[in-house]
Each structure stands twice: as structure tokens, then as C-alpha cells.
Amino acid sequence: MEKAGTRRAPRRFWSRPFTLIRRVFGHAVFSSLTRRILFFNIAATVVLVAGILYLNQFREGLIDARVESLLTQGEIIAGAISASASVDTNSITIDPQKLLELQAGQSITPVPNDEDLDFPIDPERVAPVLRRLISPTRTRARIFDADANLLLDSRHLYSRGQVLRFDLPPVENEAQTWSEWFAGLINRLLQPGNLPVYKEAPGGDGSIYPEVMNALTGVRGALVRVTDRGELIVSVAVPVQRFRAVLGVLLLSTQAGDIDKIVHAERLAIMRVFGVATLVNILLSLLLSSTIANPLRRLAAAAIRVRRGAKQREEIPDFSYRQDEIGNLSIALREMTNALYDRIDAIESFAADVSHELKNPLTSLRSAVETLPLAKSEESKQRLTEIIFHDVRRLDRLISDISDASRLDAELARSDSTPVDMENLLGNLVDISRQIRSGRKPVEISLAVDNKAGNRSAFLVNGHDLRLGQIITNLIENARSFVPEKGGRITIRLSHTRDRVIATVEDNGPGIQAEDIDRIFERFYTDRPDGESFGQNSGLGLSISRQIAEAHGGSLKAENVHDAKTDAVTGARFTLSLPGGEDQ
Incomplete structure (x- = not known):
């Protein structure tokens, strides 16, 4: 027995088809992108069909054709009626006044007057003719x-033996089929x-019909009306004429709904095509969605898995084989x-x-500080104090270099690149290095610029x-x-190729150990010459230099300089290669 409050709400019957669709197509049908693709594709088809229905001239052409057909049919029937359906009195009308005015030997010729030409229509003679001409239609x-x-x-014309039948008015609450409802809706929108x-003319009075009154003047006419149910009647x-005298009027009308049935x-047929096109659109939209949304x-x-920070590396799906934006997005994300x-x-x-x-x-600083109170001689205290100062300076240098290295990427990303003339930059730096001599080795520094073409913009690079x-x-x-x-x-050389600017710094020192050529660019790696005190360098200088070069799209490499004859190492050479600027 289920506990109170745990009973599941009954599923509504209309949710079952959607559940089936979810199982067949998965979540692709209900994704936002899929819904948008379906909406825009179907909307385009709906607009097209609505335009066809609205601008379709079939209905107007059908009405015009029916009017012409009825006019031709009316002319034929009216001619037949006027020829065979008038009353013949077989009498001659004589004016008595003219008869008294006759003299002896004179005679009078009966002349028909206007009333003699006004032959009334005999319904008994017209009915058989009208029935024969109208029955096939x-x-x-x-x-x-x-x-x-x-x-x-x-x-109300019936031949002998024909059953008399009257059409009953439609039931007011008669249920409409969906096609009838749709036809009525389209008629209301487009009609x-x-x-x-x-x-209907009350009491058979035809004066309520404007076309009848016009026909009594000898002019034929046509008019399109609509019933209370929205059905067209044309x-x-x-005019029925004899000797140009209008004897009456023949009024021909279509049955209510005849034209509407043809238009419907x-x-x-258009809606069937629309249904097929919509189904194809849906299938193509789902296929398109599966190639985009999935x-x-x-x-x-x-x-999302990468953002959640899993312990192992998450592999981004590879769609690089697709030659489209999704393939490019996959490559960029990877x-x-x-x-x-x-x-x-x-x-x-x-x-x-x-760390x-x-x-x-x-550790060294802590040991010196802990040992300092235990030192007995002034010489020991002085030595420990020097160690403390040395370690403090070393820490200060390390912290400065670490801070410089940590903010380097952010600084390069925030600031804009500008054209830099490497020839002027190297010239200024060489001059400054020559002037700074206090506490440093006396070194000969030379600068050689290779600019055979004489192009002043040959050494421009974009950077900081x-x-x-x-x-x-x-x-x-x-x-x-x-x-x-x-x-x-120290020899500094500056040259350029078609799209690169190359600067080399070469010295005549002992060179680099072969196994350390790649390691010298690692952080905190130091390989100092003999005689230099420990802790004078943080080991971040070359690492920061390569990081700056790579941030500018360049490279920094190291190699040894060899003697051409003996192949002995005569120094070290560092090569900085940078992409040329836009003006190069």
C-alpha cells in the first residue's frame, strides 16, 4: 500500500507522444537550437503557403469564367424563350374613330400599335423549354x-412522374468537419x-435584385453575393426581348457553394503539398540539428567537465575532420x-x-638567526650577521624576479603592441652597458648591424x-x-630576413655544457662561473627572456661558438628571432 503523499500524479494522455519522441530522438528535439531550426524552416513554408493562398487568382478567375458561362447560357435561353413563349391573340385591333372617318370606297389597313408589340410571357409555354434547357445543369x-x-x-419545375422535393434548411448545430472548418476560416480571411x-426575394419580388432591374432596361448584368454561411452565389x-421590346428578365444563379467546393x-491540394513539404522540413531540420546541436x-x-576540475585531463571531442565552424570550434577548444x-x-x-x-x-636564515645568540666571539657574530644580510638580499632578489615572472603574461596581454625599432633599441642598450662599469668586469661590447638594403624600417617589430x-x-x-x-x-649582431628580425649576443667565455644547453632556460637553474659567490643570481633571467620572446611570437635559443680550425668551444651565442613588423 502506498503511503500518503507518495502517490504519483497521473500522466496526462497528451504527454505520451512527447515521451515517445524523446525516446526516439533523444534530447535533440527539445534543444533550443533544434526548436529554432524547426520554427524558422516551418515558418518559411507557412509564409510561402499563406502567400500562395492569398495571392492565388484561381478563385477570381473561376468567378469570371462562371459569369461568362452564365451570360452565354442566359443569352441562349432568353432567345429561345422570346421566340416560342409569347402569347398570340390572333386578333386585329381597329380604331373605331378612324372607321367613322372613312369615305365611300375607302379602306383601312390595320397597323399594330405599341401595345400590339408588347407580348406577355406565357408560363405554360415557357416552362417546358426552361426545364429542358436547365435540367442538365x-x-x-x-x-x-x-x-x-x-x-x-x-x-419548382417538375416533369410528369418526377418526385417533388424541397431542400430543408441546414441544422444550426450541425457539427463541421475539420476540412469544412478550415475552408470557412480561409474564406473568412481571404474573402x-x-x-x-x-x-431570397419575398413574394417573388425581383426588384430587390439590382441586376434584374438593370436587365429590364435592356442591359444584362452580373453580381456576386455571399450567403450567411459564407458561400458564394453568382x-x-x-433581358428577354422580342422586336427590341423587353418582355421580362431571365435570372440565372449558381448553387450556393458550387464555386467554394472547387476552390476548397x-x-x-495546396495544403497536401504543404503537409508533405512540412514533413520534409521537419526531417531535414532534425537531421541538420543532429549535425549541429549534438x-x-x-x-x-x-x-563543463573541464570547469568542474576533474583529477585527470578531460579530452575535448575532436571534430577537426569537419570543414566548418564546428570543426574550427572543436580545434579552438582543444x-x-x-x-x-x-x-x-x-x-x-x-x-x-x-617553494x-x-x-x-x-633555512639558512633561520639557522643563522638561531645560532646568533649562541655565538661567543664578535667574529662569529659578524659572520652570522653577514649571512643574514646575504640571505635577506637573496630573498629580496628572488621575490622580485618571481613577481616579475608571474605578472609578465598579464602585463603583455593588457598592454598594446607598438612598432619597435630594434636598431635604435640595441644601440641605446649597448651605450648604457658600456657606461655602467662600477663593480663589473671591463668588457668590450660591440654592435654590428647588417642592413645592406639601407631600409630604415627593416628592423621594425611589433611589441613592447x-x-x-x-x-x-x-x-x-x-x-x-x-x-x-x-x-x-661581447659582440651583438643585428640582421633581418624577409619576415624575421634576428639579434645575436655572442661572448668569448667558456661556453655552455652540451647537456645544459636546453636546461639553462629552466626556472631557477643556475650554472655560475668559478669565483662567483653563491646566491648572486635567481636563475630566472634566461627563463623570463625566453618567455618574453615567445609572447612576441619569437624564439630564443642558445648554442656554442666553435673555432673553425680546431672545433674548440670559444664562447656562447644566444639568438633572438622576432617576426618583422607590418611596415617591413
Whole structure:
């Protein structure tokens, strides 16, 4: 027995089809992108069909054709009626006054007057003719006399043995089929609103029909009306004439709904085509959605997993085989994710290196501070004090370099690049390095610029002059620390290719150990020359220099300089390669 409050609400019957669709198509049918694709594709088809229904001239053409047909039919029937259906009195009218005025031997010729030419229509003679001409059609025919009074109505003409039948009025609450309801809706939307409403003539009075009154003047006419149910009735009135005298009027009318049934059939054919087109649109939209929404959903799910910070690397789905925007998005997300993971690894490694490098001077500083109170001689105290000052300076240098390295990427990303003339930059830095000599080795620094073409803009690069200058300064100071005390020489060369600017810093020091050529760019790696005191360098200079070069789209490499004859190492060479500026 179920507990109170745990009973599930009954599912509504209309939710079952949607559940089935979800099982067949998955979540693609109900995604926002899928709904938009379906909406816009179906909306375009709906607008097209609505335009066809609205601008379709089939209905107007059908009405015009029916009017012409009824007029032709009316002319034929009216001619037959006027020829065979008038009353013949077989009498001659003589004026008595003229008879008294006759003299002896004179005679009078009876001359018909206007009244003699006004032959009334005999319903008994007209009825058989009208029945034979109207029976094959569904047209309703009515004949009015010269006073617009109804003489005959084809609805009430029956031959011998025919069953008399009257049409009952429609039931007011009769249920409409969906096609009838749709046809009525389309008629209300597209049918002109200025059509007069059709009404039966009370007491057979034809004067309520304007076309009948016009026909009594000898002019045929036509008029389109609409019933209370919105069905069209086309009426034409043709005068019945004999010797140009109007004897009456023949009024022909279509059955209510005849034209509407033809138009309705035409519109149903259009709607069938619309249904097929809509079904094809839905299928194509779902197919299009599966090729767009599903890959995007997989990419979004992978991005969410990356954001949640799983312990292992999340693999972004690879759609690089697609030659479209989704393929480009997949490539960009994969590269971004790999760069993010690499940055995370670099941060973790950097944090570990910083912790290690800070721990060494802190350990030394702690030992010196703890030992200082125990020192008995002034010499021991002085030595411990020097160690403390040395470790403090080392910590200060480490913290400054670490801070510089940590904010380097953000600084380069925030500031805009500007054209930098490397020739002027290197010239200024060389002059400054030559002037600074206090506490440093006397070194000969030379600058050689290779500009055979004489193009002043050949050495322009896009970047940040302070950071590019920091690279050259670090390389000069690194070379200065390795050159010999006497005869030290640093040579800086500047050249360019078609799209690169190349600067080299070469010294005549002992060179680099072959196994350390790649390691010298690692953070906190130091390989100082003999005689230099420990802790004078943080080991971040070359690492920061390469980081700056790569941020500018360039590279920084190291190699040894060999003697051409003996192949002995005669120094080290650092090569900075940067992409040329836009003006190059």
C-alpha cells in the first residue's frame, strides 16, 4: 500500500507522444537550437503557403469564367424563350374613330400599335423549354415579367412522374468537419468583405435584385453575393426581348457553394503539398540539428567537465575532420584546453620551484638567526650577521624576479603592441652597458648591424620596447658574467630576413655544457662561473627572456661558438628571432 503523499500524479494522455519522441530522438528535439531550426524552416513554408493562398487568382478567375458561362447560357435561353413563349391573340385591333372617318370606297389597313408589340410571357409555354434547357445543369433559373414579378422558378419545375422535393434548411448545430472548418476560416480571411449578402426575394419580388432591374432596361448584368454561411452565389440577369421590346428578365444563379467546393478542392491540394513539404522540413531540420546541436552539446558537456576540475585531463571531442565552424570550434577548444592544462601544470611546477628556492635561503636564515645568540666571539657574530644580510638580499632578489615572472603574461596581454625599432633599441642598450662599469668586469661590447638594403624600417617589430630591452639586457649581463677578467668581449649582431628580425649576443667565455644547453632556460637553474659567490643570481633571467620572446611570437635559443680550425668551444651565442613588423 502506498503511503500518503507518495502517490504519483497521473500522466496526462497528451504527454505520451512527447515521451515517445524523446525516446526516439533523444534530447535533440527539445534543444533550443533544434526548436529554432524547426520554427524558422516551418515558418518559411507557412509564409510561402499563406502567400500562395492569398495571392492565388484561381478563385477570381473561376468567378469570371462562371459569369461568362452564365451570360452565354442566359443569352441562349432568353432567345429561345422570346421566340416560342409569347402569347398570340390572333386578333386585329381597329380604331373605331378612324372607321367613322372613312369615305365611300375607302379602306383601312390595320397597323399594330405599341401595345400590339408588347407580348406577355406565357408560363405554360415557357416552362417546358426552361426545364429542358436547365435540367442538365445545376444552375437555378428564374423568369420575371416586365414588372419584376416572378413567373417561373426552375426549383419548382417538375416533369410528369418526377418526385417533388424541397431542400430543408441546414441544422444550426450541425457539427463541421475539420476540412469544412478550415475552408470557412480561409474564406473568412481571404474573402472580400464588401460582398452583398444573398436574400431570397419575398413574394417573388425581383426588384430587390439590382441586376434584374438593370436587365429590364435592356442591359444584362452580373453580381456576386455571399450567403450567411459564407458561400458564394453568382447571378446574371439577361433581358428577354422580342422586336427590341423587353418582355421580362431571365435570372440565372449558381448553387450556393458550387464555386467554394472547387476552390476548397484546390486549396486542399495546396495544403497536401504543404503537409508533405512540412514533413520534409521537419526531417531535414532534425537531421541538420543532429549535425549541429549534438556536436555542440558534446563540446559543452566536455567544457563543463573541464570547469568542474576533474583529477585527470578531460579530452575535448575532436571534430577537426569537419570543414566548418564546428570543426574550427572543436580545434579552438582543444587547443585552449591543452593550453589551460599546460598553464595549470606550469603554475604547479612554478609554485613547487618557488617553494624550493625560497626554502633554501629561509633555512639558512633561520639557522643563522638561531645560532646568533649562541655565538661567543664578535667574529662569529659578524659572520652570522653577514649571512643574514646575504640571505635577506637573496630573498629580496628572488621575490622580485618571481613577481616579475608571474605578472609578465598579464602585463603583455593588457598592454598594446607598438612598432619597435630594434636598431635604435640595441644601440641605446649597448651605450648604457658600456657606461655602467662600477663593480663589473671591463668588457668590450660591440654592435654590428647588417642592413645592406639601407631600409630604415627593416628592423621594425611589433611589441613592447621595455620587455624586448629586458631580453637584450639579460643576455648582455649573462655574457658579462662568463667572459674572462681580461680581454672579455661581447659582440651583438643585428640582421633581418624577409619576415624575421634576428639579434645575436655572442661572448668569448667558456661556453655552455652540451647537456645544459636546453636546461639553462629552466626556472631557477643556475650554472655560475668559478669565483662567483653563491646566491648572486635567481636563475630566472634566461627563463623570463625566453618567455618574453615567445609572447612576441619569437624564439630564443642558445648554442656554442666553435673555432673553425680546431672545433674548440670559444664562447656562447644566444639568438633572438622576432617576426618583422607590418611596415617591413
